[in-house]
Amino acid sequence: MKAPLAELRDVSHGFGRGAQRRAVLRGITLDLRAGDFVALTGPSGSGKTTLLTLLGALRVPEEGDLRLLGQDVRGLEAKALGALRRRIGFVFQRHHLLRSLSVLENVEAALHGQPDADRARDRAAALAMLEAVGLGGRGGDSTALLSGGEQQRVAVARALVRRPSLVLADEPTASLDGTSGRAVVTLLAALTRGRDCAVVMGTHDERCLDLVTRRLHMEDGVLKQTEQAA
Numbered sequence: 444m445k446a447p448l449a450e451l452r453d454v455s456h457g458f459g460r461g462a463q464r465r466a467v468l469r470g471i472t473l474d475l476r477a478g479d480f481v482a483l484t485g486p487s488g489s490g491k492t493t494l495l496t497l498l499g500a501l502r503v504p505e506e507g508d509l510r511l512l513g514q515d516v517r518g519l520e521a522k523a524l525g526a527l528r529r530r531i532g533f534v535f536q537r538h539h540l541l542r543s544l545s546v547l548e549n550v551e552a553a554l555h556g557q558p559d560a561d562r563a564r565d566r567a568a569a570l571a572m573l574e575a576v577g578l579g580g581r582g583g584d585s586t587a588l589l590s591g592g593e594q595q596r597v598a599v600a601r602a603l604v605r606r607p608s609l610v611l612a613d614e615p616t617a618s619l620d621g622t623s624g625r626a627v628v629t630l631l632a633a634l635t636r637g638r639d640c641a642v643v644m645g646t647h648d649e650r651c652l653d654l655v656t657r658r659l660h661m662e663d664g665v666l667k668q669t670e671q672a673a
């Protein structure tokens with residue numbers, strides 16, 4: 444069996460010091476493997492976003508071991524952490540597209556600064572990814588012309604165009620109606636299936652839970668259940 448894409452062993456994390464101290468994640472042990480499409484559920488404040496930031500190498504845990512894509516994040520310098528982050532795709536609640544760039548340029552921008560950047564190849568990859576999210580004809584449009592669901596599909600294209608090994612989505616459907624939200628999660632599942640990739644989606648959206656392969660539930664910083672979905 445291949446090594447997990449993410450391995451957490453007894454990971455704890457908190458914020459603040461002294462009387463202001465707040466323990467947010469407590470003793471999290473978890474493996475994520477290729478093919479996992481995970482819904483991370485739990486009440487507001489239970490620690491879902493904090494866990495996603497650790498999985499995204501945006502923070503280093505205060506305690507415990509965290510290996511991402513085979514690397515121990517604690518041992519990494521800032522440059523190596525940056526390189527690791529470039530192998531991870533992020534989708535947020537709001538799309539965070541750049542209004543001054545066209546739809547296609549927003550997706551292409553995710554490829555800029557890559558060590559092996561190549562303009563023509565990057566453009567072809569961005570166009571193919573826009574096609575894959577059903578927006579093949581909209582590359583030249585301003586992002587302001589798109590609906591909320593379409594904008595979030597561009598955000599999915601932007602996150603996946605680098606072919607990341609780990610995709611992290613924090614409430615990707617929260618600002619969308621039910622149909623558009625489901626379309627976004629369906630796309631995320633379809634475009635990552637069969638690839639050497641794991642997806643973790645923090646969500647309160649009950650309507651999308653049938654689309655995942657695995658459910659994790661957080662309560663007060665503790666992972667309560669690790670259940671395989673049907």
Ligand SMILES: Nc1ncnc2c1ncn2[C@@H]1O[C@H](COP(=O)(O)OP(=O)(O)OP(=O)(O)O)[C@@H](O)[C@H]1O
Binds near residue numbers: 486490
């Ligand atoms: N940078 C920070 N500094 C201090 N406290 C923080 C910080 N980030 C998060 N917290 C606190 O950690 C706790 C968990 O927050 P987190 O955002 O991880 O929860 P969540 O489960 O994602 O919540 P929601 O579903 O509302 O997004 C909260 O009490 C929050 O206030």
